[in-house]
Amino acid sequence: LISGLMASTTIAAGAADMTVGFSQIGSESGWRAAETSLTKSQAEERGIDLKFADAQQKQENQIKAVRSFIAQGVDAILIAPVVATGWEGVLEEAKDAEIPVVLLDRQIDAPEDLYLTAVTSDQVHEGKVAGEWLVKDVGDAECNVVELQGTTGSSPAINRKQGFEEAIAGHDNIKIIRSQTGDFTRTKGKEVMESFIKAEDGGKNICALYAHNDDMAVGAIQAIKEAGLKPGTDIKVVSIDAVPDIFQAMAAGEANATVELTPNMAGPAFDALEKYKADGTEPPKWIQTESKLYTQADDPMKVYEEKKGLGY
């Protein structure tokens, strides 16, 4: 009997090398849904027991989930922090419980000793790449830009705005005439774009849309078409994420450029956690993922087909 028990215990222990709690923001965008599916499939492949909590984009739900993971005594916690502030308290609790925390795809304003590492892109750079594309595309022509910002107070919304503004600085022919949050969603992106069009002479006064993610751009494209204008020509469309649907729009000439954000943040996160658990190696505080510009010149339907399989 004992040997049987031992065997079953060993098998049980072997089944989950690590138990990880994941506080995910929600499913506000196609990119977010891909990040979730990739995180789950990576955990499966690595024998990690993943406890998943969807916060419906509310920070208080994220904090509750993190507290519950601490109470469960998980080995590690992943957080995609919906906003940049308000994390010190719960992260101190995780630190006291000696549970390492890894941030995914967004940064926070908190002392670095409160998390093991942050796996994110350089969001200022993403905004700059988007802005530089527009500067090159419009040349000296006057261009009034409307901006759909990401979730208010989130690091991508703050950083992507900053990067874009840095890129257009010094080009007085390019001006941001309206800027408002579309909360990273298609629905809100469409709604806010409708209001921009109404406020700007039926959209005739708008030369370009800069959206902090493709989902808001896709919603805005719908609004531009419903206003009788041609997205991609009457109003240029540049955004960030490089989700499959933006490549479909590009192939139809309805979007112009996107900056790629990999949804595979969990891979580097799990690598860092496994190494830390194995031999205490501390990863760098920032593990940066790559960004890449795609335009209509990059065979968008081919990219669409390639991306379709990658967790989206």
Ligand code: GZL
């Ligand atoms: C950026 C990430 C953003 C995506 C959006 O790193 O946090 O959140 O760009 C998502 O699609 O909603």
